Amino acid sequence: SEDGPAAAEVSESWTGPVGLAGTGHMAAGIAEAMVRSGREVRVLGRSAASAQRLHEVVAASLARQVSRGRLDEPTSQAVMARLEPVGNAAQLGEVDVVIEAVAEDIEVKLSVLRDLNDQLHHTVPIATNTSSYRVSDLRASVSPGRPVLALHFFNPAAVMKLVEVVVPEDVSAENPSLEERAHAWVRALGKTPVRCGDSRGFVVNRLLIPFLNDAVAAHATGRPAEEVDATLVEGAHHPMGPLALIDLIGIDVTVAALESMFEAEPEPRLRPHPLLTQMAATGELGRKSARGFYDYR
Ligand code: 3HC
Numbered sequence: 001s002e003d004g005p006a007a008a009e010v011s012e013s014w015t016g017p018v019g020l021a022g023t024g025h026m027a028a029g030i031a032e033a034m035v036r037s038g039r040e041v042r043v044l045g046r047s048a049a050s051a052q053r054l055h056e057v058v059a060a061s062l063a064r065q066v067s068r069g070r071l072d073e074p075t076s077q078a079v080m081a082r083l084e085p086v087g088n089a090a091q092l093g094e095v096d097v098v099i100e101a102v103a104e105d106i107e108v109k110l111s112v113l114r115d116l117n118d119q120l121h122h123t124v125p126i127a128t129n130t131s132s133y134r135v136s137d138l139r140a141s142v143s144p145g146r147p148v149l150a151l152h153f154f155n156p157a158a159v160m161k162l163v164e165v166v167v168p169e170d171v172s173a174e175n176p177s178l179e180e181r182a183h184a185w186v187r188a189l190g191k192t193p194v195r196c197g198d199s200r201g202f203v204v205n206r207l208l209i210p211f212l213n214d215a216v217a218a219h220a221t222g223r224p225a226e227e228v229d230a231t232l233v234e235g236a237h238h239p240m241g242p243l244a245l246i247d248l249i250g251i252d253v254t255v256a257a258l259e260s261m262f263e264a265e266p267e268p269r270l271r272p273h274p275l276l277t278q279m280a281a282t283g284e285l286g287r288k289s290a291r292g293f294y295d296y297r
Contacts, residue, residue: 012177014185017042019098019120021089021112023054025250025288026129027101029157032058035082036158037189042084042092051085058083061158089119097185099151101129104256106137113141125178127151131205131253132260134198135168147175149182152202155249163189164196164203200264201257209257209270212249215242216273225293243293246276247286255280 017040020031027043031054034041045051059080065071071079086092098120102112109130116126125147128138135150142148150166163186167179179195186193196202201209219228229241238245246254255272262270279285279292286292 014096014181016096019044019092019095020101021098021116022101023050026153026155026157028054028057029155030099030101030129030153031083032061032158033189035079040082042086042095044086044089044092048085048087055083055085089115092120095124097125097127099127099129104131104253106133109138110141113138117142117146122146125149129153132200132257134200135166136198145174147171147178149178151182154204161192163191163193165193166196166198166202168198200261205257209254209261212242212246212254213258213269213273216276219243220273220275247292247294250288251276251285251292252280
């Protein structure tokens with residue numbers, strides 16, 4: 001029947017190994033979420049050494065959980081055994097899906113996606129964790145017919161529940177079960193999938209990032225960071241203030257997201273505040289460089 005192939009496709013849920021390209025903060029959190037939920041993850045870095053460093057970051061995060069008594073040592077070891085650094089895209093082998101979580105720079109993303117596209121079987125879906133590009137902006141690197149989507153996680157990815165799932169309409173038309181499989185896979189991670197349209201910033205960042213930029217403006221006009229943050233924590237019940245959140249996300253990532261959204265929609269609130277671009281230029285990147293709006297040294 002006409003429903004036959006589609007129905008068969010739906011049952012092919014993603015329960016097998018997953019590829020992950022990227023070794024930064026976001027990639028480490030995504031890797032941790034995946035291995036903790038039972039997925040086997042093959043991590044592709046710029047080099048074998050960078051993939052190995054991600055392995056160490058995840059191990060350190062699990063060790064913290066063990067020291068707090070939230071995880072036992074044998075479980076932690078079993079979880080770590082599911083994380084395998086690989087040296088090149090060909091070594092990803094047979095995976096259900098591969099997630100690209102590299103720098104928020106269009107050229108870097110296009111180059112990594114091209115490599116993944118060249119090395120992976122043409123039926124393997126490639127997902128991007130982009131903060132601010134559209135899935136469609138990244139399709140220049142993949143062959144027509146390749147299933148592509150966004151699976152957008154939030155910082156800290158091991159903890160935050162939401163994953164935005166974006167399947168462009170034409171991809172969905174060609175792969176009727178892709179979206180459903182992606183949602184089921186996200187739920188199996190213990191997270192909540194939400195369907196979003198393919199626009200820059202999707203839903204969360206389109207609302208959140210300009211708000212963070214406004215908080216920088218409030219600080220730049222003379223209010224100490226602690227005070228800006230306290231007003232939102234104590235006045236709006238945010239779990240952390242906006243400037244502390246920028247430090248967590250990364251000042252470079254925040255600037256890149258603003259620039260990308262501003263390019264598509266030149267609205268003043270989306271123009272990166274000069275203080276942010278200056279901090280990015282001087283290497284004050286937030287927690288990852290131990291300096292941002294706060295000092296982490
Ligand atoms: N990795 C792993 N686990 C972590 C973690 C990390 N980086 N940070 C915290 N955790 C775990 C803790 O171990 C703890 O789990 P446990 O109870 O099992 O031990 C749990 O998370 C809660 O942590 P804490 O009690 O230490 O801290 P808080 O309760 O203060 O929560 C927070 C920390 C989750 C970061 C919270 O402050 C928060 O929700 N902040 C806002 C985060 C946010 O808005 N993120 C979205 C950013 S936008 C984005 O990422 C999009 C991108 O495209 C730019």
